[in-house]
Amino acid sequence: MPENHEIQEKVDDHMRDDTFEDLFEHAPCGYVMTRPDGTFVRVNQTLLDWIGYSRDELLSGMSLLDLFPAPGKIFHETHYAPLLRMQGFVNEIAFELVCRDGHRLPIVLNTVQHTDASGTALLNRTTIFNSSQRRQYEREILLARKKAEQALRLRDQFLSLASHELKTPLTAILGNIQLLQRRIANATSVSDRDRRTVDIINSQTQRLNQMVLTLLDTSRIESGQLSILRASVDLHALINRIIDETRATLEGRKIHVEYVSEMVVIQGDELRLEQALQNLFQNAFKYSAVDRPVYVQIRKLATYVEVAITDQGIGIPQTAIPHLFDRYYRATNVEHGGVSGMGIGLYVVKEIIELHGGSVRVESREGQGSTFTVRLPM
Numbered sequence: 351m352p353e354n355h356e357i358q359e360k361v362d363d364h365m366r367d368d369t370f371e372d373l374f375e376h377a378p379c380g381y382v383m384t385r386p387d388g389t390f391v392r393v394n395q396t397l398l399d400w401i402g403y404s405r406d407e408l409l410s411g412m413s414l415l416d417l418f419p420a421p422g423k424i425f426h427e428t429h430y431a432p433l434l435r436m437q438g439f440v441n442e443i444a445f446e447l448v449c450r451d452g453h454r455l456p457i458v459l460n461t462v463q464h465t466d467a468s469g470t471a472l473l474n475r476t477t478i479f480n481s482s483q484r485r486q487y488e489r490e491i492l493l494a495r496k497k498a499e500q501a502l503r504l505r506d507q508f509l510s511l512a513s514h515e516l517k518t519p520l521t522a523i524l525g526n527i528q529l530l531q532r533r534i535a536n537a538t539s540v541s542d543r544d545r546r547t548v549d550i551i552n553s554q555t556q557r558l559n560q561m562v563l564t565l566l567d568t569s570r571i572e573s574g575q576l577s578i579l580r581a582s583v584d585l586h587a588l589i590n591r592i593i594d595e596t597r598a599t600l601e602g603r604k605i606h607v608e609y610v611s612e613m614v615v616i617q618g619d620e621l622r623l624e625q626a627l628q629n630l631f632q633n634a635f636k637y638s639a640v641d642r643p644v645y646v647q648i649r650k651l652a653t654y655v656e657v658a659i660t661d662q663g664i665g666i667p668q669t670a671i672p673h674l675f676d677r678y679y680r681a682t683n684v685e686h687g688g689v690s691g692m693g694i695g696l697y698v699v700k701e702i703i704e705l706h707g708g709s710v711r712v713e714s715r716e717g718q719g720s721t722f723t724v725r726l727p728m
């Protein structure tokens with residue numbers, strides 16, 4: 351290893367030899383001096399090495415414009431030259447130069463125009479930066495983005511196709527199970543164990559059906575085909591029905607409801623509203639311990655009504671809140687917590703509520719619980 355003072359001596363020698371002329375000729379960028387019509391007056395070695403022309407060739411009447419391909423010539427006339435005339439300089443304009451062997455060199459150039467006292471242009475000084483690596487990098491990013499978008503499209507196409515294909519046999523299975531349930535309800539020869547088995551098959555198939563329907567809804571949202579049919583909806587009756595259904599599937603879970611004194615009727619799609627609220631109820635139970643109750647509060651305000659569903663569950667990290675209604679998004683605390691889900695329920699809830707002209711918001715504290723509030727116009 352050379353000593354420090356030896357290195358210093360070499361640096362000093364090098365600096366003595368490194369004249370301004372050398373700096374101009376071998377700078378890590380191209381230097382060009384041109385007349386106002388673009389003809390070359392001076393050009394440094396770096397640029398000559400990049401483009402493969404000799405100095406004599408360039409200085410015998412060639413113009414910077416001769417190095418531009420047709421689109422570059424047009425861009426020069428429409429942008430570069432007017433800008434230079436107007437403000438006396440241009441910065442970071444991307445061009446391509448046609449090299450002597452015909453290949454294109456992507457560059458970025460900066461030009462300063464020198465004028466006399468009366469403002470007449472005398473010559474232009476231009477620095478030229480080789481941006482081939484940057485362009486390559488940009489092209490790679492663009493390609494990666496295209497590939498990612500294509501993968502997302504394929505995923506969506508697959509999910510849409512799969513959910514469509516699954517729906518038909520599932521509907522047939524569900525219909526037949528329910529038929530079987532009705533038949534064995536009165537039969538005396540069926541054991542309790544077999545009855546329970548059929549009940550389990552029925553509830554699990556319904557769950558599966560629900561997932562497939564939600565997947566189908568996400569495809570509909572993506573293609574702008576989710577729509578609602580408006581009619582008068584009695585909100586209290588709707589919430590009672592949801593609670594009854596929830597109680598049937600979540601035995602022993604406690605729900606406290608706070609109604610308003612008068613009847614609340616809104617214009618909306620009853621089935622879609624039921625689906626959205628049911629989803630929020632299911633989440634409230636899913637993400638809280640079995641001994642924790644869920645609170646439902648209905649509030650009637652001047653022009654809208656609110657339904658707030660509060661749980662005392664695991665809560666949501668603050669960083670997750672802005673993404674909660676995104677498709678396939680699941681917060682980190684549930685990803686590691688072993689609660690299964692597809693991360694599309696809230697995406698569909700938001701769409702349904704917004705189709706009604708309403709909104710959904712969430713307040714939550716990790717470890718303490720969450721409140722999802724649906725606001726609907728009256």
Ligand code: ADP
Binds near residue numbers: 661674
């Ligand atoms: P899923 O429950 O199937 O994951 P959702 O779209 O219904 O999908 O919910 C998205 C995410 O929002 C959940 O994965 C979870 O991280 C969070 N989340 C929703 N509701 C609650 C809740 N009541 N308590 C805690 N986290 C919730």
